[in-house]
Each structure stands twice: as C-alpha cells, then as structure tokens.
Amino acid sequence: xxxxxxxxxxxxxxxxxxxxxxxxxxxxxxxxxxxxxxxxxxxxxxxxxxxxxxxxxxxxxxxxxxxxxxxxxxxxxxxxxxxxxxxxxxxxxxxxxxxxxxxxxxxxxxxxxxxxxxxxxxxxxxxxxxxxxxxxxxxxxxxxxxxxxxxxxxxxxxxxxxxxxxxxxxxxxxxxxxxxxxxxxxxxxxxxxxxxxxxxxxxxxxxxxxxxxxxxxxxxxxxxxxxxxxxxxxxxxxxxxxxxxxxxxxxxxxxxxxxxxxxxxxxxxxxxxxxxxxxxxxxxxxxxxxxxxxxxxxxxxxxxxxxxxxxxxxxx
Amino acid sequence: xxxxxxxxxxxxxxxxxxxxxxxxxxxxxxxxxxxxxxxxxxxxxxxxxxxxxxxxxxxxxxxxxxxxxxxxxxxxxxxxxxxxxxxxxxxx
Numbered sequence: 448x449x450x451x452x453x454x455x456x457x458x459x460x461x462x463x464x465x466x467x468x469x470x471x472x473x474x475x476x477x478x479x480x481x482x483x484x485x486x487x488x489x490x491x492x493x494x495x496x497x498x499x500x501x502x503x504x505x506x507x508x509x510x511x512x513x514x515x516x517x518x519x520x521x522x523x524x525x526x527x528x529x530x531x532x533x534x535x536x537x538x539x540x541x542x543x544x545x546x547x548x549x550x551x552x553x554x555x556x557x558x559x560x561x562x563x564x565x566x567x568x569x570x571x572x573x574x575x576x577x578x579x580x581x582x583x584x585x586x587x588x589x590x591x592x593x594x595x596x597x598x599x600x601x602x603x604x605x606x607x608x609x610x611x612x613x614x615x616x617x618x619x620x621x622x623x624x625x626x627x628x629x630x631x632x633x634x635x636x637x638x639x640x641x642x643x644x645x646x647x648x649x650x651x652x653x654x655x656x657x658x659x660x661x662x663x664x665x666x667x668x669x670x671x672x673x674x675x676x677x678x679x680x681x682x683x684x685x686x687x688x689x690x691x692x693x694x695x696x697x698x699x700x701x702x703x704x705x706x707x708x709x710x711x712x713x714x715x716x717x718x719x720x721x722x723x724x725x726x727x728x729x730x731x732x733x734x735x736x737x738x739x740x741x742x743x744x745x746x747x748x749x750x751x752x753x754x755x756x757x758x759x760x761x762x763x
Numbered sequence: 764x765x766x767x768x769x770x771x772x773x774x775x776x777x778x779x780x781x782x783x784x785x786x787x788x789x790x791x792x793x794x795x796x797x798x799x800x801x802x803x804x805x806x807x808x809x810x811x812x813x814x815x816x817x818x819x820x821x822x823x824x825x826x827x828x829x830x831x832x833x834x835x836x837x838x839x840x841x842x843x844x845x846x847x848x849x850x851x852x853x854x855x
Contacts (some may be wrong), residue, residue, distance in 0.1 A: 662820060
C-alpha cells in the first residue's frame with residue numbers, strides 16, 4: 448500500500464537496500480536503511496511525530512500552542528512541517544554554525560529561529576532553550592534529548608521494520624546524537640533478536656564545538672543508557688566526507704555527512720567480521736540526503752578542501 | 764615511538780597550550796599517570812577520586828570509546844592514537 452491520507456501518514460516503512468559494491472564479501476553484507484525517504488527527508492520525522500502525538504495525547508499540546516525545541520536542523524524541520532499542519536507555532540533554538548539550507552527550510556515552514564552561539568555547539572542551544580522554557584511556562588518544550596517518545600518511535604518503527612526485512616541482521620550501526628535511534632532500536636533488538644550488536648558512530652567536530660568553559664558544563668542526553676550499546680566510535684570529518692562520497696560513487700546513494708560517519712564505523716565492523724571469518728549482515732542508517740549540506744563544501748573539491756571547510760561547522 | 768594523545772582546548776592549561784602530547788604505558792590508566800608526571804594536574808581533570816573516568820570526559824583509543832573496551836584498563840601500545848574530548852550535545 449503506497450497511498451496515504453496525508454504526508455504525515457506516510458511516515459516510516461523506509462526501504463532497506465543492499466550495498467553490493469561496498470560490501471566486502473558475499474558473506475559480510477552491508478545494508479542501508481534509507482531514512483531520507485521520510486516526509487521531510489530525515490530520520491527525525493519519526494521522533495518529531497512521536498513527540499508531538501505523545502504531547503497531544505497527554506493534553507500538554509493544544510492548537511495555537513507554542514512549541515520550543517533546541518535543534519541543529521532536522522528535528523526542527525520535521526517539527527515545523529507538522530506544526531504548520533496542526534496549527535502550532537514553533538520556535539527553534541539553533542547554533543549559528545549550521546548550514547544555510549537548514550535555516551531556509553525552517554523559515555519556509557514558518558518556524559521562528561533563535562540563534563545560539565557557535566562556540567559550544569548544541570550544548571549552548573540546549574542551555575538557551577532550557578532558559579527560555581523556564582521564562583515562558585506556556586511554551587511546550589518537547590526536548591528530544593530526554594523525551595521517551597523519541598526512542599519509542601524507533602522501538603515501534605525503525606527496528607521492527609529492519610528485523611522484518613532482514614531477519615539475519617547481526618549488527619546495527621547508527622549515529623549518536625540525541626541517542627534516540629540507538630536506544631529505541633537496541634531495546635527492540637535485545638528483546639526480539641538478542642545477539643544483534645549495536646554500534647554508535649559519533650561525529651567528531653572541530654574544536655569550536657567543544658569549547659566549554661569547564662568540564663562540568665558537559666552534556667549527556669537523558670535518554671542515553673550505555674548498557675544498550677556494544678561499542679561506540681568517534682568519526683572525524685575527513686573519514687565522514689570520504690565515506691559520504693564513496694557512498695555516492697559506488698552505490699549511488701546521495702546522503703548527508705553524518706551518514707558518511709556511520710558508514711565509516713559500519714565498514715570498520717565489516718573488516719573485523721571478514722578477518723574473523725564470520726558471516727554478517729550489517730545494517731546502518733542513512734539519516735538524510737545530502738541536499739541540505741551542499742553549501743558546507745563537503746561535496747566539492749578535494750577531500751582536504753572539504754574537510755577544511757567543515758571546520759567549525761555542525762556538519763551532522 | 765610513543766602514544767599520541769590529543770588534548771581538548773579546555774585542558775590545554777595543563778599542557779602549556781599543546782594540542783597533542785606523548786606518553787607511554789601499557790594501559791590507559793598507566794598512560795594517564797605518565798602524562799600527569801609531565802603535565803601536572805591533568806589526571807585530576809580526567810579521573811575522579813574513586814578512580815573512574817570523569818562523567819563528562821570521553822576518551823577514545825584509535826577512535827573507539829574506552830568505556831566499551833575496559834575504561835582505564837584498556838590496553839594501549841606504541842603507535843596508538845588517544846583522543847580526549849568533553850561530552851557535548853550532538854544530534855540535530
């Protein structure tokens with residue numbers, strides 16, 4: 448069935464595609480979960496719809512209300528689309544070092560943007576949003592970093608879809624940001640297919656983003672439970688850009704830069720499985736398409752030029 | 764050859780501003796002890812009094828988070844690359 452009552456109703460059910468050219472051997476296979484096939488083109492549609500519907504159900508959100516959210520882009524874009532459909536006002540607190548495409552999309556969907564300083568990255572966006580929420584108690588902060596509906600969307604959507612399409616899955620690799628995708632999927636796999644290894648790929652940004660005044664300003668999302676991960680890798684912009692380009696060249700998949708970071712971790716796992724002589728079906732998440740990141744410079748020029756131009760930007 | 768350790772901006776007061784330093788040791792814990800001998804006070808910023816990694820400090824050996832490989836007992840060897848970063852918010 449590919450007919451839906453509205454755009455929002457078409458959420459999920461995204462394709463899982465094989466990567467015949469990037470998979471190292473016929474026994475160690477890579478599979479891409481194409482989350483760019485969601486309504487606004489990213490995996491964040493799942494969390495955004497789930498968080499809004501949970502708030503509506505609990506009576507916290509009524510037509511005309513104002514939603515507030517710290518977001519570097521995709522969550523905001525998803526929320527903005529749904530908010531406009533359902534008659535909510537949306538304010539996004541967004542670090543100033545995010546791509547122009549994300550800002551333009553948010554504005555087009557009618558969201559209001561409050562910029563937070565580039566130094567400190569999303570930490571500052573979270574801090575500013577928490578401050579605003581305290582000042583405006585009639586605003587509803589959905590708070591993707593701590594809202595159980597975020598992880599729940601992946602527990603009831605993403606992971607069951609993957610297991611149904613690929614019962615032989617051995618590894619699941621996704622990006623670590625709010626941690627919602629990894630926490631929700633991991634809980635589902637541990638209940639329904641224990642033994643699936645769950646691996647996090649975390650983008651490593653330039654120094655500006657880690658510019659805290661002291662260590663105690665550090666941040667760990669409330670949703671995060673390290674017990675639900677088997678390993679966690681930090682991936683720099685050079686590897687992320689290299690893999691993003693490889694994905695287009697070898698498999699025709701035009702993805703955002705965070706997906707390159709995830710693919711890098713997935714290929715590392717694939718190499719280990721080949722070396723160990725095991726069979727493996729490794730699923731990784733394509734978070735979004737590359738369209739929103741063209742202006743970052745990641746897709747043009749040499750790898751060195753691309754990596755340099757990403758310095759100081761929140762590229763995932 | 765030694766083990767290269769990348770130091771985040773916030774901890775460079777202990778390394779005279781150096782972005783990378785070198786040390787040695789068979790485990791991450793031993794490496795941090797060695798570094799503390801050269802750069803006084805560094806260990807106190809990374810490891811709590813109970814002997815655990817500080818909650819908001821992430822350490823990666825060859826890009827893998829050590830909390831999943833034995834934390835301070837993680838084996839290290841010459842030629843490895845160690846990265847120290849504060850835990851910050853990610854995601855979109």
